[in-house]
Amino acid sequence: MNGTLVGPLTFGSVEPNSGLKNALGKNRADVIADISASGIKGRGGAGFPTGVKWNLAAAAKDDRKFVVCNADEGEPGTFKDRVILSEYADLVFEGMTIAGYAIGATQGIVYLRGEYSYLRALLEAVLEKRRQQNLLGEDILKKKGFHFDIAIRMGSGAYVCGEETALIESLEGHRGEPRNRPPFPVDTGFMGHPTVVNNVETLAWAACILAKGPEWFKKIGTEKSTGLKLFSVSGDCARPGVYEFPMGITIAQLLKEVGGENAKAVQVGGASGRIVPAKEFERTLAYEDIPTGGSIIVLGPQRDMLHVARNFMEFFVEESCGQCTPCREGTQKLLEGIELLEQGKCSTRYLHELCALGETMQLASKCGLGQSAPNAFLSIVQHFREELMGRNNLIPAGKE
Amino acid sequence: MLVTERDRVKEDIVRWVEQYGGNRSALIPTLQELQRKYSQITDFAMQVVADALDIHPAEVYGVVSFYSFLDHRPKGKFVIRLCRTLSCDMQGKDRVARQLENDLGIRFGETTPDGKFTLEWANCIGMCDQGPALLVNEQVFTRVTPEKVHDILEGCRRTFGVYALEQKEEHLV
Ligand SMILES: Cc1cc2nc3c(=O)[nH]c(=O)nc-3n(C[C@H](O)[C@H](O)[C@H](O)COP(=O)(O)O)c2cc1C
Ligand code: SF4
Ligand code: FES
Numbered sequence: 001m002n003g004t005l006v007g008p009l010t011f012g013s014v015e016p017n018s019g020l021k022n023a024l025g026k027n028r029a030d031v032i033a034d035i036s037a038s039g040i041k042g043r044g045g046a047g048f049p050t051g052v053k054w055n056l057a058a059a060a061k062d063d064r065k066f067v068v069c070n071a072d073e074g075e076p077g078t079f080k081d082r083v084i085l086s087e088y089a090d091l092v093f094e095g096m097t098i099a100g101y102a103i104g105a106t107q108g109i110v111y112l113r114g115e116y117s118y119l120r121a122l123l124e125a126v127l128e129k130r131r132q133q134n135l136l137g138e139d140i141l142k143k144k145g146f147h148f149d150i151a152i153r154m155g156s157g158a159y160v161c162g163e164e165t166a167l168i169e170s171l172e173g174h175r176g177e178p179r180n181r182p183p184f185p186v187d188t189g190f191m192g193h194p195t196v197v198n199n200v201e202t203l204a205w206a207a208c209i210l211a212k213g214p215e216w217f218k219k220i221g222t223e224k225s226t227g228l229k230l231f232s233v234s235g236d237c238a239r240p241g242v243y244e245f246p247m248g249i250t251i252a253q254l255l256k257e258v259g260g261e262n263a264k265a266v267q268v269g270g271a272s273g274r275i276v277p278a279k280e281f282e283r284t285l286a287y288e289d290i291p292t293g294g295s296i297i298v299l300g301p302q303r304d305m306l307h308v309a310r311n312f313m314e315f316f317v318e319e320s321c322g323q324c325t326p327c328r329e330g331t332q333k334l335l336e337g338i339e340l341l342e343q344g345k346c347s348t349r350y351l352h353e354l355c356a357l358g359e360t361m362q363l364a365s366k367c368g369l370g371q372s373a374p375n376a377f378l379s380i381v382q383h384f385r386e387e388l389m390g391r392n393n394l395i396p397a398g399k400e
Numbered sequence: 401m402l403v404t405e406r407d408r409v410k411e412d413i414v415r416w417v418e419q420y421g422g423n424r425s426a427l428i429p430t431l432q433e434l435q436r437k438y439s440q441i442t443d444f445a446m447q448v449v450a451d452a453l454d455i456h457p458a459e460v461y462g463v464v465s466f467y468s469f470l471d472h473r474p475k476g477k478f479v480i481r482l483c484r485t486l487s488c489d490m491q492g493k494d495r496v497a498r499q500l501e502n503d504l505g506i507r508f509g510e511t512t513p514d515g516k517f518t519l520e521w522a523n524c525i526g527m528c529d530q531g532p533a534l535l536v537n538e539q540v541f542t543r544v545t546p547e548k549v550h551d552i553l554e555g556c557r558r559t560f561g562v563y564a565l566e567q568k569e570e571h572l573v
Pocket of ligand 3: 523
């Protein structure tokens, strides 16, 4: 059920809890300095420098702070967090505990998507074991005054709740509607207290960095995108699954590893990401080139790109929280436009209008969902226009 | 039976609200428990929850209507959610969907007349490398084919009326 873990992960090779032990031997500022020195950026997609985030939360004055592990993993094509939680939950909890020590938090919360409820019993058991070993609880590993524990809270089937402010709304018992930012969670987070929200994978790497040292991490990858990253690979390839690669790998290299060399395009970053056509397969998966949370969907030569655009736009119509107009109305309008294209009834001028609407959504939407909803459509129009225009109105293969 | 259904719902709610901290952030966990145990969040239950948390019932309704795993309409004992997102779509989810409809005699969004099964779409459930994937309540099935649909449904039917369901509820409290 855990799926294809292709090759061993670094996560399996670090001495359990050595990162936490190292961290507790340092002062808080030095722990954050290590994270900063490693150059790690958030593995959840947005790529915010983790050291900066921890520093801001550490600097905030409050006697209650929180560490939230974002395990809402809802981006289409992403499943690496599920694999990490299934195989290396200890490492994630260790990373949360290190974050708690670094910023001065006493409470951690895992926000686990409802679709992963079947993982809950396992995670609770791991937490219980950690409590028994004094890796959670009071005076952790005999460090006087360092108290930290972790609770699990479940999502309820809403993609937008992966957005950190919507996640906090949801934790507080509200509809998962994103807030305006600023203020950011590091300042005003859960219950109004400073809160670090990090992706599952980010926290696991944080534990590795404390175990193996920031230099180890920094040596891997590119200058602006350091370290290793997990990729969730699905679609038309011989060996789908979870892979660990250094940041900065080219798409061509990745496709070779997964057996997807004859792809005509790759969707990088899930529904909110972009289409990369074959002629751009030499580009790199890195924050400075094509940033991604790790979702790679390989599209073989037979795939209809308009169908790809439709599938993703239906996703956004469904998942938009409806709070702001550009996203709520825009996703609907784009879906209608895609239907016109399918029927071969869309004028060139109207297609231009749809693209302009997409660009407006990127600028005017309140949160990342609406800002990224048009990406797949726009990049398909950009790279596969010849497939979209003047279609006869046969129902395309695979359409519902 | 000594306690009526309503009393039982009330007792459950009071216990859950307390267990989850007694403040507003207990709302969603309480609703999740209700959904799991009663397959529905009734107007009555929403009113009780609102009273227990000292908020307006419209607030509770607003939350219930927001989340796709919470529902004020009755759902089947088994909620089947088939992933419709791209990777599962490319691996043949349409044929699985048709077979589910055929074997259950309902369309997506509907519940069987006996109240046992609800059929719904899900967006990506994180099994994209092993699609088509579906959830039956909290259990996941991967690489589902039309031929496997019957076995999955039979697996659910075998638990009707016997201990399996009751045990599960107890375990969750
Ligand atoms: C619509 C939307 C959904 C998101 N879903 C997730 C998610 O499932 N998991 C995640 O880690 N981050 C998700 N994010 C990003 C979070 O807002 C946040 O940036 C992230 O959790 C920060 O962690 P990191 O810095 O460790 O990546 C999402 C963002 C948006 C706009
Ligand atoms: S952009 Fe979409 S999801 Fe985000 S707040 Fe606006 S309507 Fe909600
Ligand atoms: S696309 Fe179906 S599980 Fe991800």
